[in-house]
Amino acid sequence: MLHQDIERILFTEDELRTRVAEMGAQIDQDYVDRKPLLISVLRGSFIFMADLVRSITRPCTVDFMAVSSYGAGVTSSGQVKIVKDLTEQIEGKDIIVVEDILDSGNTLHYLLQILQARHPASIRLCTLLDKPSRRIKPVEADYSGFSIPDEFVVGYGLDYAEQYRNLPYIGILKPCVYQK
Ligand code: IMP
Numbered sequence: 435m436l437h438q439d440i441e442r443i444l445f446t447e448d449e450l451r452t453r454v455a456e457m458g459a460q461i462d463q464d465y466v467d468r469k470p471l472l473i474s475v476l477r478g479s480f481i482f483m484a485d486l487v488r489s490i491t492r493p494c495t496v497d498f499m500a501v502s503s504y505g506a507g508v509t510s511s512g513q514v515k516i517v518k519d520l521t522e523q524i525e526g527k528d529i530i531v532v533e534d535i536l537d538s539g540n541t542l543h544y545l546l547q548i549l550q551a552r553h554p555a556s557i558r559l560c561t562l563l564d565k566p567s568r569r570i571k572p573v574e575a576d577y578s579g580f581s582i583p584d585e586f587v588v589g590y591g592l593d594y595a596e597q598y599r600n601l602p603y604i605g606i607l608k609p610c611v612y613q614k
């Protein structure tokens with residue numbers, strides 16, 4: 435069972451639901467006369483994205499992008515690769531980049547540069563989790579669900595070696611799982 439590898443639950447399903455609804459309401463307020471394009475950074479943000487867009491009540495569109503920076507380890511390599519690019523053109527659009535977690539900032543620093551070069555009207559960053567103590571690159575989120583300590587977390591879309599994404603809550607992975 436996946437649950438046995440979890441040291442402690444950080445955010446329950448209820449806590450996630452409540453916070454994500456608040457974030458959606460905030461986006462609703464901030465984009466009154468605009469139709470934002472939400473860009474989910476795959477794969478980690480897919481569950482957050484699905485819940486977030488359902489808590490936004492105004493018109494919006496979605497697109498998906500995949501980048502890789504980790505391999506199977508637990509620290510960012512600093513080398514970021516676009517694995518899947520957007521389908522939509524973003525020039526002149528109000529885009530919101532939706533991420534699961536902002537850690538060193540390597541991934542987003544690179545990604546935001548690429549997106550900026552395509553001249554969107556505006557660009558904001560929405561992350562469910564933030565580990566500010568780990569930051570190497572100067573990246574700040576406009577919308578941040580929770581600040582967390584420097585622990586490796588999984589669930590609600592976040593993985594370790596592609597597993598645990600299907601846990602409905604977010605929990606700290608037992609270090610013995612990745613120190614094997
Ligand atoms: P960064 O480039 O170091 O900011 O890492 C960002 C990416 O690393 C995230 O989008 C996640 O995919 C992954 N990541 C960072 N910390 C964790 C964690 O605690 N659990 C699972 N994935 C993580």
Ligand code: MG
Nearest residue numbers: 476477478534
């Ligand atoms: Mg990710």
